[in-house]
Amino acid sequence: MTYNLEQQSNQELLALAEIAAPILEIVKVEGLQNLEQEVPWRDLFAEQKQSLDWFDSKGKLLAREGKNFQRSYFPQTIAAAKTREDFPFYKRWGQVRTVTIAVYTDNTEGKTETLEGYIRASESTEEINLIRNKLKLALTLRETIAMLLICTISIGFTQQTIMPVKHGLKKLKQLSSEVSHQLRTPLSRISMATEILLAHGDKIQSSETRKLNIINDAVEQLKRVIEDLLVLIRIDLTADPEELQFSDVSLNLLLQNLQARFVPLARSRNIDCQIQMPHNILIKGNTAELNRLLKNLLENAIDYTKPGGKVLVLTKLERKTVTISVQDTGMGITVEELPFIFQHFWRGELAKSKRTEGSGLGLTIAHTIVQQHGGKIEVDSQPGQGSCFKVHLERC
Ligand SMILES: Nc1ncnc2c1ncn2[C@@H]1O[C@H](COP(=O)(O)OP(=O)(O)OP(=O)(O)O)[C@@H](O)[C@H]1O
Ligand SMILES: [Mg+2]
Structure with missing residues (x-):
């Protein structure tokens, strides 16, 4: 110009x-x-x-x-x-x-x-400068008006675009939840039928019994995957802070539940499992979900530790947070595998050979629950020596 x-x-x-x-x-x-x-x-x-x-x-x-x-x-x-x-x-x-x-x-x-x-x-050149300044002013004004228009249109457009996407995502999650529910019934029927047949083992040949057991295991695994998927979808669906039903949860109660459920299981596998009880600590959160988070971590620690090994649950208090660590002396995770452990359905090769029935959703669920509670989860692991999962949560 x-x-x-x-x-x-x-x-x-x-x-x-x-x-x-x-x-x-x-x-x-x-x-x-x-x-x-x-x-x-x-x-x-x-x-x-x-x-x-x-x-x-x-x-x-x-x-x-x-x-x-x-x-x-x-x-x-x-x-x-x-x-x-x-x-x-x-x-x-x-x-x-x-x-x-x-x-x-x-x-x-x-x-x-x-x-x-x-x-x-x-x-x-005064006149030219005058014209130039007028032009500059006109351009600046034009640009400002254009920017304002673009912003207004963009905000409107974004809102219009995102709303259906949000709505669509919610619908999709609801649909997956319904599909999972619908799958439960036929699966229960299959498992019921196989169990009835297996109960009359004297009337069927041993080769048939083996096949029925395979069917039964597969059905049980499918049921577990569906259960885990339903949990994941439910947590995701209630990701909206307003829908979250948080209360003051006693960490001692959570750990006592774990103790009652998993210490006997560990003992039956010759694993020494100890859960340290803290003094009256309250966490803001959802009781069922916090239970599930700790259950998934402790289950892994016991599942991936050999007989004779140790599992330890410790609590460390900070001024505003509490850190719960689940340590084991199990098989550990390699550096190459670490980036994948929180992904949906991901399972380590060693884990697959040790425990065939896993779905690979346990840590995904744990991670989602921690995120939903505004916390942090971290892992430290040495192959062949053991792992330590640390969860940081806010205290009440
Ligand atoms: N304490 C642990 N020690 C060693 N490996 C672990 C440990 N916890 C998790 N992993 C690895 O991370 C993978 C993913 O764990 P995740 O709990 O999500 O799935 P899973 O245990 O295989 O199956 P499930 O969904 O039934 O829990 C495991 O398959 C295993 O390879
Ligand atoms: Mg697991």
């Missing part, structure tokens, strides 16, 4: 200087006094903001017409040692823009040329 405006102004100045060129001969002899009648050149330039200077061939000022710019703005002579190629010569002196042309006359049928003098057309 700036370039075009200046270029246009330069073109106009050049045209003005060229119009004044034929007068140079007369100016040299008579000055400007008698010119008025012969050429109406005064009409061609804006006397208030432009000026015209005529110089002789040595660069000495002969005459001046139009706005009387301050002398300090530009030199009163044309610099010597300029060649023909240097013209037209554009220059800005402070607030004044000038164009100087050299005037030549042809001699002996155009074969030689004589320098007659110079014409300088000058113009104040």
